Amino acid sequence: MSTTAFAQTVPEIPFEKHVLPNGLTLIIHEDHKAPIVAVNVWYHVGSKNEKPGKTGFAHLFEHLMFNGSEHFNDDYFKALEKVGATDLNGTTNTDRTNYFQNVPSSALDYVLFLESDRMGHLLGAIDQAKLDEQRGVVQNEKRQGENQPYGLVRQLLAEYTYPAGHPYSWTTIGSMEDLNAASLEDVHNWFKTYYGPNNAVLVVAGDVNPQEVKAKVEKYFGDIPPGPPIAKQTAWIAKMTGERRAWAQDRVPQARVYMVWNVPPLTDPEADLLDLVASVLTNGKTSRLYKRLVYDEQIATDVSAYVWGKELGSQFMIVATAKPGGDLATVEKEIREELQKLLAQGPTPDEVERAKLTWRADFLRGIERIGGFGGKSDVLATGEVFYKDPGAYKKQWATVQQASPGSLQKVAQKWLSDGLFVLEVHPFPKLEAKGQGVDRSALPAVGELPEPAFPELQTATLANGLKVVLAERRAVPLVEMELVFDAGFASDTPETLGRASLAMAMLDEGTKTRTALQISDELQKLGAELATGSTLDSSYVSLSALTEKLADSLALFADVVLNPTFPEQDFQRLKKQQLAAIAREKVTPVAMGLRVLPALLYGEGHPYAVPFTGSGTEATVAKLTREDLVRFHQSYFKPNNATLVVVGDVSLAELKAHLEKLFGGWKPGEVRAKTLQAAGGPQAREVYILDRPGSQQSVILAGLLAPPKNDPWEEALKLVHEVLGGSFTSRLNMNLREDKHWSYGARVVFPDARGQRPFFAMAPVQGDKTKEALLETVKEFEHIVGAKPIAAEELAKAKGNLTLTLPGRWETNEAVLRSLFEVVQFGLPLDYYKTYAQRIRAVELPVAQRVASEVIQPARMVYVVVGDRSKIEAGIRELNLGPVKFLDSDGRPVQ
Numbered sequence: 062m063s064t065t066a067f068a069q070t071v072p073e074i075p076f077e078k079h080v081l082p083n084g085l086t087l088i089i090h091e092d093h094k095a096p097i098v099a100v101n102v103w104y105h106v107g108s109k110n111e112k113p114g115k116t117g118f119a120h121l122f123e124h125l126m127f128n129g130s131e132h133f134n135d136d137y138f139k140a141l142e143k144v145g146a147t148d149l150n151g152t153t154n155t156d157r158t159n160y161f162q163n164v165p166s167s168a169l170d171y172v173l174f175l176e177s178d179r180m181g182h183l184l185g186a187i188d189q190a191k192l193d194e195q196r197g198v199v200q201n202e203k204r205q206g207e208n209q210p211y212g213l214v215r216q217l218l219a220e221y222t223y224p225a226g227h228p229y230s231w232t233t234i235g236s237m238e239d240l241n242a243a244s245l246e247d248v249h250n251w252f253k254t255y256y257g258p259n260n261a262v263l264v265v266a267g268d269v270n271p272q273e274v275k276a277k278v279e280k281y282f283g284d285i286p287p288g289p290p291i292a293k294q295t296a297w298i299a300k301m302t303g304e305r306r307a308w309a310q311d312r313v314p315q316a317r318v319y320m321v322w323n324v325p326p327l328t329d330p331e332a333d334l335l336d337l338v339a340s341v342l343t344n345g346k347t348s349r350l351y352k353r354l355v356y357d358e359q360i361a362t363d364v365s366a367y368v369w370g371k372e373l374g375s376q377f378m379i380v381a382t383a384k385p386g387g388d389l390a391t392v393e394k395e396i397r398e399e400l401q402k403l404l405a406q407g408p409t410p411d412e413v414e415r416a417k418l419t420w421r422a423d424f425l426r427g428i429e430r431i432g433g434f435g436g437k438s439d440v441l442a443t444g445e446v447f448y449k450d451p452g453a454y455k456k457q458w459a460t461v462q463q464a465s466p467g468s469l470q471k472v473a474q475k476w477l478s479d480g481l482f483v484l485e486v487h488p489f490p491k492l493e494a495k496g497q498g499v500d501r502s503a504l505p506a507v508g509e510l511p512e513p514a515f516p517e518l519q520t521a522t523l524a525n526g527l528k529v530v531l532a533e534r535r536a537v538p539l540v541e542m543e544l545v546f547d548a549g550f551a552s553d554t555p556e557t558l559g560r561a562s563l564a565m566a567m568l569d570e571g572t573k574t575r576t577a578l579q580i581s582d583e584l585q586k587l588g589a590e591l592a593t594g595s596t597l598d599s600s601y602v603s604l605s606a607l608t609e610k611l612a613d614s615l616a617l618f619a620d621v622v623l624n625p626t627f628p629e630q631d632f633q634r635l636k637k638q639q640l641a642a643i644a645r646e647k648v649t650p651v652a653m654g655l656r657v658l659p660a661l662l663y664g665e666g667h668p669y670a671v672p673f674t675g676s677g678t679e680a681t682v683a684k685l686t687r688e689d690l691v692r693f694h695q696s697y698f699k700p701n702n703a704t705l706v707v708v709g710d711v712s713l714a715e716l717k718a719h720l721e722k723l724f725g726g727w728k729p730g731e732v733r734a735k736t737l738q739a740a741g742g743p744q745a746r747e748v749y750i751l752d753r754p755g756s757q758q759s760v761i762l763a764g765l766l767a768p769p770k771n772d773p774w775e776e777a778l779k780l781v782h783e784v785l786g787g788s789f790t791s792r793l794n795m796n797l798r799e800d801k802h803w804s805y806g807a808r809v810v811f812p813d814a815r816g817q818r819p820f821f822a823m824a825p826v827q828g829d830k831t832k833e834a835l836l837e838t839v840k841e842f843e844h845i846v847g848a849k850p851i852a853a854e855e856l857a858k859a860k861g862n863l864t865l866t867l868p869g870r871w872e873t874n875e876a877v878l879r880s881l882f883e884v885v886q887f888g889l890p891l892d893y894y895k896t897y898a899q900r901i902r903a904v905e906l907p908v909a910q911r912v913a914s915e916v917i918q919p920a921r922m923v924y925v926v927v928g929d930r931s932k933i934e935a936g937i938r939e940l941n942l943g944p945v946k947f948l949d950s951d952g953r954p955v956q
Contacts, residue, residue, distance in 0.1 A: 071455060072424075074428065074437050074440060074451075074452070074454070075090060075091065076090045077089045077275075078445075078451060079275055079278075081278070081279060081282065081283055082283070083258045083259065083285055083286065083287045084287045085258035085259065085263060085278075085282050087265070087274075087275065087278050088262065088445060089264075089271045090265075090437055090441060091269060092266060092268065092431050092437065093267075093268050095268065095431075096167075097166060097267050098164060098165075098166045098168075098265060098269050098431075099148070099161065099162070099163045099432030099433075099436060100161065100162055100164070100176060100263070100264075100265055100432075100438075101159065101160075101161040101263070101264040101265075101439060101442050102160045102176055102180070102261060102263050102264075103158070103261065103445075103446050104157065104158045104159070104255060104260055104261050105157055105255075105260050105261070105262070105446050106119055106255035106256070106260065107153060107156040107158060108120065108153070108154070108228070108231065108232070108233040108235070109372070110228070110255060110293075111231070111235070113225075113226065114239060114242075115239055115242075115243070116231045116236055117199065117233075117234055118247070118248070118251045120153040120234050120235065121195060122153075122248070122251060122252065123153045123160075124198055124199055125183075125191065126160065126183065127151060128186070128187075128194075128195060129191075130175075130179040130182050130183045130186050131182040132178050132182055133174075134186045137175065137179075140171075140175060141172070144171055146168075146172075147162075147163045147164075147432075148161060148430075148436070149161070149163070150162075153233055155228070155229055155233060155371050155372070155373075156371060156372040156373075157446055160176065161432055163267075163432040166268040166269060169269065173277055173278065173281040176263070176281075177285065180258065180282065180285055181258075181282070181284070181285035181286075183252060184252060187245070187248065187252075188245070192243070192248055196243065199235075199240060200237060200240055202234065210311065210312070210313040211486055213311055213486075214319060214484065214486060215232055216232055217484060218319065218321060218376075218484065219231055221305065222299075222323060222376065223323075224299060227299055229371065229373065253288060254288060254289060255288065257285070257289075258285050258287055259287040259288055260291060262445045263278065263282070264438040264442045265278070265438075266432065266436075266437050266438040266441070267431045295373075296326050296374060297373045297374055298324070298374035299323050300323050300324075300480050301322070301323055301482060302479055303480070304481045304483065305481075305482050306482070306483045306485070307484045308484075308485045308487070309485070310486070310487050310488070311486050311488070311489060313486065313489075315382050315384065315387070315488065316382070316389040316485065316486065317380065317381065317383070318383075318392060318485055319378065319379075319380050319486070320393075320396065320481060320483050321376055321377070321378050321484070322377045322476055323374055324375050324376065324476045325375060326370075326371065326372055326373060326375060327371060327372060327375055327447060328372070328447050328448055328453075330456075330460040331472050331475075332368055332370055332375050333457050333460045333461055334460065334464055334469055335368050335377050335472055335473070335476060336367070336370075337416040337417065337420065337461065338377075338472065338477075339366035339368055339377065340366075340419055341403065341413070341416050342379065342400070344415075344419055345415070345419075349402075349403065349412075350364045350366065350379070350399055351364055353395060353399060354381060354392060354396070359384065360388070360391055360392055361383055362383075363381070364382075364396075366378065366379045381393075381396060389485060393485075400477065403470070404470070404473055404477065404478060406470075407467060407470030408469050408470065410466055412466075413464060417462070421461070423435075424454070424458075427440070510865060510868070511868050512898065513864070513867030513871070513894075513897075515895045515897075516533070518530055518531065519531045519532075520891070521717055523717075523724065525701070525729050527704075527720070528704040529707065529717070530884075531708075531713050531716060532708045532874075532877050533709075533712060534710065535710050537710065538608035538609065538710050539605065539607060539709050539874060540605075540606050540607075540608060540708070540710055541603070541604075541605050541709050541874045541875055541878045542606075542618075542705060542706065542707040543602070543604075543706050543881075543882055544601060544603075544703055544704075544705050545703060545704050545705075545882060545885050545886060546599060546600045546697050546698060546703050547702050547703075547735070548561055548595065548693070548702075549561055549595050549597050549675075550595055550596070550675040551598055551668035551671070551737070551816075552600075552693075552697060552733075553671060555665075555666065555681075556681060556684070557685065558678050558682070559677020559681055559682040562594075562639065562676055563635060563682065563690060564600075564627075565595050566635050567625065567631060567690055568593045568621055568625050569591060569625075570627070570628060570632075570635070571626045571627075571628045571631065572621060572624040572625055572626060573620075573624045573626060574620065574624070575617075577628075580617065580621065584617065587606065587607070587610045587614050587617070588607045589604060589605060589606045589610065589614040589617070590604070590605040591603065591618065591621065595675055596675075596886070597669065597673075598814060598815045598887070600697065601882070602618070602621065602622050603878075605875075608709070608710040615719050615720075615723055618723075622698065623698075623727060627691055629687050632687045636682065636685065639677070640679055640682055642674075643676050643677065643678065644679070646674055647950035647951070648753070648950070650756065650758065650825065650927045650928075651760050651825065651927075652674060653753065653760075653927045653950055654751065654760050654925050654927045655672065655762075656672040656950070656951075656952065657672075657749070657925060657948055657951075658762050658764055658819070659671055659672065661743070661747065661764075661923045661952075662742060662764055662765070662819055662923055664740055664741070664742075667740050668735055668736065668816075669737070669740075669816060669817070678951060679951075696732065696733055697732060699732050700727045700728075702732040705720070706878060706882055706885055708878045709874045737817075739816075739817065740816075743765075743921050743922070745920065746921065746943040747922075747923045747924065747943060748926075748944065749923070749926070749947065749948050750927075750930055750937065750945060750946075750948070751926070751927040752928075754929055755929060756927070756928045757828050758826060758828055759825070759831040759834075759926055759927060759929075759933055760823070760825045760826075760926070760927040760928065761823070761824040761825075761826060761831070761834060761926050762823055762923075762926075763821060763822040763838050763842065763922055763923070764819055764821030765819075765821070765922050765923070766817045766820065767811065767817065767818045767819070767820040768818070768916070769815055770813040770815065770883075770887040771888060774908070776900045776904050777904045777908050777909045778811075778916060779901070780859045780860065780863070780901070781851065781909055781912060781916070782811045782820070783862055783863060784845070784855045784856070784858075784859050785841065785842075785845055785917075786807065786808045786809025786810075786841075787808065787809060787811065787859075788859075788862050790858070792841050792844075793824065793841050794806060794807045796837050796841060797826060797837060801830070803826045803830040804824050804827070804834065807823070807825075807826075807838075808823060809822050809823075810822075813887060814887075815888065820917075822838050828929060828933065831928055831932075831933040831936060831937065832933070832936030832937060832940060835926065835937060835940060836940055839924075843919045845913055850913070851906065856909055860901055860904070864897075864898040864902060867897070924942065930947070
C-alpha cells in the first residue's frame, strides 16, 4: 500500500467534548450499529502519584471502588451483571486508573448513577472491614503474580532501571509492607485528593443522543464537588548511560533475558517510531529476531520487542527465552548483532511498510468496538488524559504514516545505542537436602570462652608534661591517635555555651602556614584522616595515619593542634552552621528533650546543665566571637592538660622521637579547673511537656542522677542498666516494643561522665499511646526496686551481654583507641579493661539489687514528654504523677 493510500484511510471517531463546572471532562461519541453504550471513566492517577512508603494505593483503590458506595453498598459486579454488562472491568497502571463497561443503551442512567455514586459518595461505604478485605485480596493478587514464572521480573526492573525516588521505581501493586501500613485515614485522604471530577475523564460512546447524554451526566455528576489542586510530575525519562546488568534465579525451566532502554514518554512521536522499530525486530515469523533466533537457529523459543508506553518516560524492551538447556549468552549475543545491523543500516522499505500496516490493522481492529481495551471510548479517553486532545490518535496516525527507513534508523540510533539494562533470569537448580541431620532437641555446648585480651600499655611523659599512652599493635601499617584535653562542654560558662563545640569545629579551618583547603588537600595526599570534637568532659583531636607517612602526618597534626588561626570568615560561616543546627534540634523530637533535660536534673549553673548535644543556645552562640575561641584554645590546649593515646604500628621510642621534635617546644601553663560540684537533683517527681504541635509520636524521657564513672559500684550499676534498658531484650524495650508495639525502640541511656551521670529512659512512642507508655515507663523504674527486683537469670544474662562480646570488641586499632580514650577521659586505672570482665562476673545478686535501690528513686525522677500538647496533656494529667509543667524548646517555663 502506498503512503498516500495509508494517509487517506485515517478513521474518524466523531466526538463532542464538554467540561462541567466542577471540572469533569465529558466526551461523547455516537455509534448506532448496536443498541449498547460504553461508559468509560478515567482518573488521572496511578502508582506514579504515590510516595515511597505509601505504594500500592492506586491499585488498592481500584479494588475498593468495586466494593460498593454510599447509595449502592454492594458488589459493583453484581449490579452490572443484572443488566447484561460486557467488557466490564477496572485497571490501574503507573499513570491512570480506569473503570469501563458496556451495557444496553437503556441502562445508561443505571450505570451513570453507579459511576457517579462511587465518584461522589464512596467514603461513607469504606470502613475498616472493607479495607482489610480488599487489602487481603490485593496481597493475594501480588502473591499470585510473583508466584508465576518470571514473576519477580517486574519488581527488579522497576528498581534497577529507575533511580531511587523516581515515580516508576516501584511497582503498581506496591509492597506488602506499605499495603499493611495503609490506614483508613490514608485511604480516605488518597480518594479525596485524586478521585474528584476535576481529575477525571468520562467517555460515553455508542447508541446515544449527545444532548441527552450531556443532560444525564450533568444530572448525576454535576453536584459532586471538585477535588483539591494536584501537583503533577512532568516528563522524567531517566535515560541511562553505559550498560548495567543484573542476574536472578527463578523456578522456571528456561533462561530468559530482558534488555531495557529508557525512552521518551508515550506522547512523544519518537515513542511511536520506536514502536515501529520493535515491530521490525520481532513482529511476524520473518521479523529479524524471530526469524534468526526462533525459526532458523532455534536457540530461543520466543522473542518479543515492544514499547511500554508511560506518561513520564517509556521503556523499549527486548525479551527472549532460551530453549530448554540453551545458552542464554548466545541468545543475547545474536540479539545484539541484529540490533547493531539495524542501527548501522536501518530497516528496509519493505520492513517499514509491514510495520506500519500492522500498526494500522491493530488500531482498526480495536476501534471496531465502542468499549474495552483499544475500543473507541478507550482511544478518546487516552487522548484526553495524556494529550489533552481526544483526537490525538490522528497525530499518532500521521507520525506512523510519515515514518521512513531513515526516520526509524535515526530514532533507534538516538535511543538504543546507549543506556542499556540487561536482566538475566536463570532456572533455579534442582537441589535437595542430604544426610541424617543432628539432634536438635538441645543447643550444642559452647566451649570455654576465650578471655578478652586488652593490649599491653606503655606510658611516657614528655618534659613539658604531655602524657603518652601507647598500645603497640603491628597487624596493619596504621597508627591511630587521639589527643585528649580536659575541657569539653562542661568547660563552657553559662554565657559561652556552645563555645567548646564551635572552637573544636574550627580547629582545622586554618593554621599560621596552611589554609583549610591546604590542610584537606595534604590529608588526602598523605592518606590520613583528622577529626576534632568535644564530649561533655573532654575535647579531642584525632589522627589516623599510614605508618609510612607517620612523620609527615604528625607534622600536620601538630600544626593544627598548636597553631590554629580561627579565620574570621570561617568563624562566621561555622557559627551560622551551629545556629542552624540548634534551630533543627529545637524542632527534632529527641533533641528537643535532650536540650532541656540536663538543666532539670542538675540545676541551673551546674557545668553539666547544658544541652546534651553540646551546641549551646541561640543566644549564647550568637554572642560568641572569634576571640572567645582563641581564649578557649589558649586556656585548655596545654601539654600538662592533655594526654595522647596511641594505638598501632609504632614503637614508644619512635613515637617519642617524633613527639619531642614536634611538641617539645609546647609550653605548659596554668589551666582553669572545672568545678564539678555535687548536684542534689530533683527532690520530688517532676513532669514536663514540650509542645510539638502535629507530632505523630511522643518522646518520653525519664531521668535521674547516678554516680560518676569511677564510682566503686560502677560494675553493679552497669548490670542494673543492662537489665532495665541497656539491650534489646531489656525490660523497657521488651515492654514497649515487643509486648505493646507502641515503640520502635525504647532504652535507658547511661552516658559516662566524670561527675554525676544522667541515667534516663528514652522512648519514642506512638502519640495516641503516650499516657499508657508513660505509665509503663514509670512502672519499670518502680518494679526494679520494688515488686520485681532483678532476678538471677536476668543478672546472668546481663553479665553475658557485657563480657561475652569483649573478645571481639577490640579487634581494630580504632576500637582499642576508643577504650583508651575512656580510660584517660574518666581518670580510670590503666588496667581498667584488663580486669573488666572479672569485675563484672564478680558482682553478686544482692549487690546489684542494693545498688539499684540506692540509685533508682522513682519518687525523685524527672519526666519530660515531647509531643502534641493538645492530644497528650489530658492523658498525662490523669496519671497523677505530679504537677504538670510546660517548657518551650529553650527550657523556659510556659503556660
